[in-house]
Amino acid sequence: DIQLTQSPSFLSASIGDRVTLTCRASQAISNYLLWFQQKPGKAPKLLIFGATTLQSGVPSRFGGSASGTEFTLTITSLQPEDFATYYCQQIKTYPLTFGGGTKVDIK
Amino acid sequence: EVHLVESGGGLVKPGGSLRLSCAASGISVGAAYINWVRQAPGKGLEWVGRIEDKADGGTSNYATPVKGRFTISRDDASNTVYLTLSSLTTDDTAMYYCSAGYWSSDWGPGTQVTVSS
Numbered sequence: 283d284i285q286l287t288q289s290p291s292f293l294s295a296s297i298g299d300r301v302t303l304t305c306r307a308s309q310a311i312s313n314y315l316l317w318f319q320q321k322p323g324k325a326p327k328l329l330i331f332g333a334t335t336l337q338s339g340v341p342s343r344f345g346g347s348a349s350g351t352e353f354t355l356t357i358t359s360l361q362p363e364d365f366a367t368y369y370c371q372q373i374k375t376y377p378l379t380f381g382g383g384t385k386v387d388i389k
Numbered sequence: 390e391v392h393l394v395e396s397g398g399g400l401v402k403p404g405g406s407l408r409l410s411c412a413a414s415g416i417s418v419g420a421a422y423i424n425w426v427r428q429a430p431g432k433g434l435e436w437v438g439r440i441e442d443k444a445d446g447g448t449s450n451y452a453t454p455v456k457g458r459f460t461i462s463r464d465d466a467s468n469t470v471y472l473t474l475s476s477l478t479t480d481d482t483a484m485y486y487c488s489a490g491y492w493s494s495d496w497g498p499g500t501q502v503t504v505s506s
Contacts, residue, residue: 316492318434324498325488325497325498325499326434326486326488326493326496331492337494367433369433369434371436373491376450377436377451377452378424378439378450378452380426380435383433
């Protein structure tokens with residue numbers, strides 16, 4: 283199975299900060315990488331597909347990048363509604379797998 | 390607009406079975422990838438399985454912990470996808486979500502499954 287390792291597991295940040303979340307795959311997955319945001323008690327929300335493409339309706343402060351097996355989600359200016367847990371998922375190979383998540387909390 | 394609603398969750402004893410439903414509107418389940426994802430209390434997301442759209446073969450694939458115990462099926466007439474859970478253990482206790490699309494762009498609110506004696 284392809285393992286996805288997200289770092290950090292927990293991130294404390296302030297409004298307006300630029301934050302970068304990382305997801306490393308245990309093997310090559312090309313650009314078959316999704317990013318989701320989840321708030322407590324809610325279903326996940328798709329932010330990024332194809333590693334770098336912003337889902338319709340998602341604010342442009344969110345961005346995705348890829349380099350080999352390392353993927354990043356960047357939020358350029360953290361807003362109050364961005365405090366949540368973020369997950370990456372690979373859809374290259376079955377079984378599909380999620381990373382362990384990064385919780386972004388208020389400093 | 391795509392709308393998904395899960396149902397069928399509840400309390401079940403270890404070893405028991407349950408069938409969850411994912412009712413869809415705004416899409417045809419036969420022409421969509423439908424995923425099932427679960428989340429145990431206080432834990433992260435875990436992919437459970439997926440049924441592909443008919444144009445791509447319509448096959449189902451499963452996560453290792455559920456293979457042989459869970460089955461995904463669909464009913465085009467009711468536009469519903471089902472997840473049948475069997476030989477349940479306490480480790481299967483979780484919120485179960487369905488999502489639609491190759492990129493899982495649309496999600497339902499989830500249905501809670503609790504396995505306990």
